[in-house]
Amino acid sequence: MGIRYWLIVHPLDRARDLIAGGYAQVAWGSLEPLDRMGVSDGVVIYCPRRENPEGEPLRAAVQAGRVLSPEPYQSGAAGRSPWRVDVEWLPDAQFGYIRPLRDMLELTRDSKFWGEQLRPGWVELSRRDFEIFEDAVRRPAPDPSGFVLRALQEGGVYGPGRAQDGFDGDRPRLIR
Structure with missing residues (x-):
């Protein structure tokens, strides 16, 4: 059942x-x-x-x-x-x-x-x-902290200079 x-x-x-x-x-x-x-x-x-x-x-x-x-x-x-x-x-x-x-x-x-x-x-x-x-x-998830938002804006979770999709170069990085 x-x-x-x-x-x-x-x-x-x-x-x-x-x-x-x-x-x-x-x-x-x-x-x-x-x-x-x-x-x-x-x-x-x-x-x-x-x-x-x-x-x-x-x-x-x-x-x-x-x-x-x-x-x-x-x-x-x-x-x-x-x-x-x-x-x-x-x-x-x-x-x-x-x-x-x-x-x-x-x-x-x-x-x-x-x-x-x-x-x-x-x-x-x-x-x-x-x-x-x-x-x-269900309680909503808390908003991300300012620290997390700055880290994502500055380099994402992959760090500065590394593209999210694994390719380096002139391609823009996506921050999800």
């Missing part, structure tokens, strides 16, 4: 626990849809609120990652054993607010009441939607 993509819904205070613990679980710790997840499946955490039940609205994806566990497992004390899968979350994520993404996502496009499908606490995503969410939460 191929790689699948999932969005799970939690308030931010619970999502932080999942991220810190390196796992995913759905509301109430149920087995579904974790029993459908496989290694390398993509998972996005979406937070409609900061806290449950009446917390301040957030409406943002807060993390994305890939499933590591081949099967779900139960964790916790007797009587309260939620089902989980281990997930490798992005090392440093930012909030990906839903409003600027709504017209791009298949999940939300052409649906005024798209939030209704999130009521079970999870939904399967298309690959495209997963990639949009993943890009939204």
Whole structure:
């Protein structure tokens, strides 16, 4: 079976626990849809609120990652054993607010009441939607430092007098 993509819904205070613990679980710790997840499946955490039940609205994806566990497992004390899968979350994520993404996502496009499908606490995503969410939460790479920019302008990574393509002479050097 191929790689699948999932969005799970939690308030931010619970999502932080999942991220810190390196796992995913759905509301109430149920087995579904974790029993459908496989290694390398993509998972996005979406937070409609900061806290449950009446917390301040957030409406943002807060993390994305890939499933590591081949099967779900139960964790916790007797009587309260939620089902989980281990997930490798992005090392440093930012909030990906839903409003600027709504017209791009298949999940939300052409649906005024798209939030209704999130009521079970999870939904399967298309690959495209997963990639949009993943890009939204991934922090951009830092800008290169002034030192690096000067080094590239002065001689590139190949040094002064050496052309990038391996030829010397009057040919211009390309700096990529």
